[in-house]
Amino acid sequence: MTVLLFVLFSRKASSSTSVLLPKTGFPLRISSVQRKERDLFIMKRASFDQLYKWQRTNLQNEDEFILHDGPPYANGKPHMGHALNKILKDILSRYKLLSGKLVHFVPGWDCHGLPIELKALETHDVLNSNSLEIRQRAKLFALDTIKCQKEAFSRWGVMADWDSGCYFTFTPSYVTSQLKIFCDLYDKGLVYRDYKPVYWSPSSRTALAESELEYNVNHFSSSIYLKITLQTPLPECIADSSKEAPVYLVVWTTTPWTIPANQAVCYNPDKKYCLVRCKSHKDSKYLVIALELYHSLEQLWSCHFTLIKEFDGDIFNGHYYSHPFRKNESMPLLPGNHVSVKKGTGFVHTAPAHGPDDFLVALQHKMPILNLVDEDGKYSADAGSDLCGNDVLDKGQDIVLKLLQNDVIFKENFTHSYPYDWRTKLPVILRASLQWFIDTDKLKTKSIEAMKDVSVVPENFEKPMLTQLATRPYWCISRQRSWGVPIPVFYRSLSHTKEAILHRDIVEKVCKITLEKGIDQWWRMSPEDLIGEELIKKLDLIPGQIFKGMDIMDIWFDSGVSWNSVLPQGKQADFYLEGIDQFGGWFQSSLLTSVASSGHAPYKNIFVHGFVLDHEGRKMSKSLGNVIDPHLILDGDGKKQPAVGIDALRWWVASHVSANGGNISVGIHSIQQASEDIQKMRSVLRFLLGNLNAVTCSQFKQFSPTTLGLTDQYMLHLLSEFAENALSAYQEMNFRKVTSLVSAFINTSVSAFYCSIVKHRLYCHSLTSEDRLSALFVLSEILDQITLIIAPILPHLTEEIEMHHPWRADNGGLFRNRKFADMKKSDFSDVVDRIHPSLSLRQSVNKAIGRLNTQEWNVEISAFDSRDLHLLQMLQSEKKTHDSALCDLLQVSMVTLLGKNDEDSIAKELDNSNVDDSFTKIEFQHFGQIQITLSKTKLALCSRCRRYTSSDGNLCCSCLKVCSL
Ligand SMILES: [Zn+2]
Structure with missing residues (x-):
């Protein structure tokens, strides 16, 4: 029907000039070549860059709507995930603006962290770089990335004060606010220091993150099957069958050097175990193993088993064994669902200082962590004189094996993949070191309670969020890196294991220095200068014996306290809007810090969206060659890929975002579809605009409809119904529904129905006839309401229409002049x-x-x-x-x-x-x-x-x- 209309539209009025054909300078199409220029022209002409500031000044008396921006990571080019997130936020902001609200939206960047530090170090001699050099390079890298991302976000039409209204997690004001919150939490007893196993590189004497490891597939290890004496009293069913002979558990380990740090043996209470009599050429003994592994172990060890008794794992509850090294020490047998019976023996040697599962067992049973390995990867004096000073991966392990030789049932050597330090190319170990933690246990209940006042959209995500919160084991907030916010702590001894000095007065002093000279001063100044003479005296510290902590904070803590720097004083955000991965990330870190600080959630509503995948539902990656660059959608590549413009990207986002938080596939086809949808709208809107031309303008403005015809009334009824449905879809944050309502209404009700039946009246009736003016009145209403409704999604198209509107062309744009509340409602339901x-x-x-x-x-x-x-x-x-x-x-x-x-x-x-x-x-x-x-x-x-x-x-x-x- 649209095609038919424009055959008429372009027809030359040959027989009579009195045919009133539509007339407008609004172009029917924007070619790929003109696209970028056109988008930029509209942005400039409609002053998109000033809109945010304009409304902050002119709508001061209106209710405020606060959308808090989750800061993207400042370490890469803008991608489709950014486009999805930022455009959704902008649709929401603009919807609220047109609903008459004063919008508060301050975009931010998460500027610290390891990936940025590593990128900054890529081309430099990393081993010889000091913290200040690293920080300087990382900052430059972050600034470059921010510039590039900012340009893109602003190009996408996102309404914000991009010049001076953004936040960055590395600015002095942000950092000082973060340090103060850290100090508050510490004073409330919510921050503590404890051991935790981390990847530790003895060769570079530092903790490493997963991303700094390289796996060597040819690493050589020894694995041992070790018998451990089960202490009396034995579980009853074993005692009955073993005839008072010693009974042993068997453990299997590929890291024999961790045996001295053994603190427990775990069993699986839900599995079957058995007592066997094991006969080899040397001797005969009673062993306990998992029943499922009976045959494989008999075969592996080349011995003969006699099955004495089967029983459930839970019989070990409350029993003890003798420590493999320190035989007179009784060690507990503990239940653990992580214990597998697919390999090993069904018993797991547990050294909490050297394994994450082991560490969790210790946390759960409130065991202190025994750490016998120093920063050089050597056994400490606590490991005993035989081991002290020996390298755990080398001579130390040989000594361990020698000392244990009588208890080793079976030993094998094998090559496997093992983590190495990416810089020194030497093996790393898991080693407990002292770290700073947020006491999540103390915060969980309060946080879950606080979530009762928060709406999660879509609703079905609320439960998983609460579950993730409830099962979070701990939050380690310290990192042994340079590019971040320092943990503002001093120590009375260089080993960092002695007394920590964390005092509000000192933190205040550090904040003062930071505001004046920047946070780099933490690395630049001596501890004495940072603290100052006055406080040294007041706190009874001894100059020369104070040491600075060199740990920085986890970036989740950086971004997790953004509410404090960004939200208006004492206010909650109306919305946090991010991807579903943030349930375990920013939504949670923000909740925990806000609850810790103020007792309530930092947000009233959470909206989540899925991830952007390729058209086959795969993750986009360079190696798969399936990455779609938003920049190409906007500007094309000058060859194969035509430029479809910003609104096509925005329409794609709105029409694909799933109301249930599902993932979104993107392909060239779906982008083209979005572009075609807009082209259809463009044709119809151009028809409406063309009829409301300057010739019509003066007559129309004096016209007030007294008696509209039935078809006109019906069209206004359809319009009201459409507007109401579209606004409630916005209200429900169902943007996809908005786009389908818009497309259906424009194509069916407006183009195929109303335009086709009014064109005779419009073209051929006399200029000022009542029925022609009635039709124009309806067209004008349709144009006004459609442009308002699509404006949050397609701001460029709507401003372009405003520019060509005969009596609104110079009024400063739609967003400064119109509101949803101005839409006339027609009650023609009968x-x-x-x-x-x-x-x-x-x-x-x-x-x-x-x-x-x-x-x-x-x-x-x-x-x-x-x-x-x-x-x-x-x-x-x-x-x-x-x-x-x-x-x-x-x-x-x-x-x-x-x-x-x-x-x-x-x-x-x-x-x-x-x-x-x-x-x-x-x-x-x-x-x-x-x-x-x-x-x-x-x-x-x-x-x-x-x-x-x-x-x-x-x-x-x-x-x-x-x-x-
Ligand atoms: Zn005729």
Whole structure:
């Protein structure tokens, strides 16, 4: 139908200049070549960059809507994930702005952290770089990335004060606010220091993150099966069967050097175990192993097992064994669901200082962590004189194996993949070191309670968020790196294991220095200078014996306290809007810090979206070659990929974001589809705009509709219904529904229905006729409401329309002048029943005529029920005419409307001179009975109105009348 409209649109008015064709400078298409220039022109002309500041100044008295931006990581080029997130936020902001709110949206960046530090170090001699050099390079790298991302976010039309209204986690004001919160939490007893196993590189004397490891597939290890004496009293069922002989558990380990640090043996309470008598060529002994491993171990060890007894794992509850090294020490047997019976023995040697599972067992059972390995990877004095000073991966391990030799049942050597330090290319170990923690246990209950006041959209994510919160084991917030916010702690001894000095006065002093000279001073100044003479005296510290902590904070703590720096004092954000991965990330870290600090959540609502995947549902990656760059969508590549512009990207986001938080696939096809959707809208909106041209302007502005026709009323009813549905879809954050409502309304109700039935009135009726102005009134309402409703998603298209609007072109743009509340609501709900028979007729006539041109046909309607007749007469008062709302609705040459009293005349009508031989007669049922007779007209095409209404091929009667005015 759109195509048909524009055939008429572009037609030259040859026979009469009085045909009022649409006229507008609004272009039908923007070519790929013009796209970028056009987008930039609109942004400039509509002052997108000033809009945020404008509303902060001009809407100060309105209710504030606070959307808090989760800071993206400043370490890469803008990608589709950013586009999805930032555009969704902007749609929400702009929706709220048009709802009359004062929007608070301060974009931010997460500037610290390991990936940035590593990128900054890529081209430098890392081993010889000091912290200050590393920090300087990392900062430059972050600044470059921020610049690039900022340009993209601003190009995507995101409304913010990009010049001076952003936040960065490395600025002095942000850092000092973070240090103060850290200090608050410490004073409240929510920060503590404890051991935790981390990857430790003895060769570079530092903890390493997973990303700093390289796996060597040819690493050589020894694994041992070690028997450990089960202490008496034995579990009853074992005691009964073992005839007082010693009974041993068997453990398997690939890191024999950790045996001295053994603190427990774990078993699986849900699995079956067995007591066997194991006979080898040397001796015979009672062993306990997992039943499932019976045969494989018998085979591996080349011995003979006799099964004595089977039992459940839970019989070990409350029992003890003798430590493999320190035989007189009783060690506990502990239940653990992490214990597998697929390999090993069903018992797991547990050294909490050297394994994450082991560490969790210790946490759960509140065991202190035994650490026997120093920073050089050597056994400490606590490991005993035999081991002290020996390298755990080398000579130390040999000594361990020698000391344990009588208890080793079986030993094998094997090569496997093992983590190495990426810099020194030497093996690393897992080693407990002292770290700083947030006491999540103390915060969990309060945080879960605080979530009761938070709405999660979609709802089904609320439970997983609470579960993640409840099961979070601990939050280690210290990192042994340089690019971050320092933990503001001093120590009274260099080993860092002695007393920590964390005092509010010192933190205040560090904050003061930071605000004056930057946080680099932490690395630059001596501890004495940082603390200052006065505080040294007050706190009874000894100059020369104070050492700075060199740990920095976890970046989740950096971003987790953003609410404190960014939100208006004492206010919660209305929305946090991020990807689903943030349930375990930013949503949680923000909640924990806010609850710790103020007792409530930092947000009232959480909205989550999925991830962007490629068109086959795979993660996008360089190696797969499936990355879609948002920049190419906007500007094209000058070759294969055409530029489709910002609004196509925005429409793609809105029309694909899933209301249930699911992932979103993107491919060239779906982007093109978005572009085509916009092109369809563009054509229809151009038609509306073209009719409201300058010629019409003066007459129209004086017009106020008194009696609108039935079809006009019906169209306004459809418009109201559409607007209401679209606004409630926005309210529900269901942007995808908004786009489908918009597309359906524009294509079906506006283009296929209303535009087709009003074009005769618009083009051919006299300029100021009431029915023409009524149609314009409706078109104007449609244009106004559609542009408002699509504006949050398609700000460029709507501002472009505003620029071409004959009486709004210079008013400063839609977002500064209009609001949803100004949309006129029409209450024409009763019109539906009244127009229904006529709409059904339209359908029937179209169906009967099929693909032929309806304009070449006359319709005779015989309504035998007076109610039907009455309803049809609302669209056509005359009995027979070429010019009526009913003719327009049915798009036919002539309509004859007959009632019951006209029954006799029906036969006569069929003989009418205008009737062709090939008439069709169809029956149509509605309420009572309506009969339709279709007959081909013998009239010719009128050269002005292009309808079959002329007797001689010149102007028809109606046109003659209009032209003579
Ligand atoms: Zn005509």
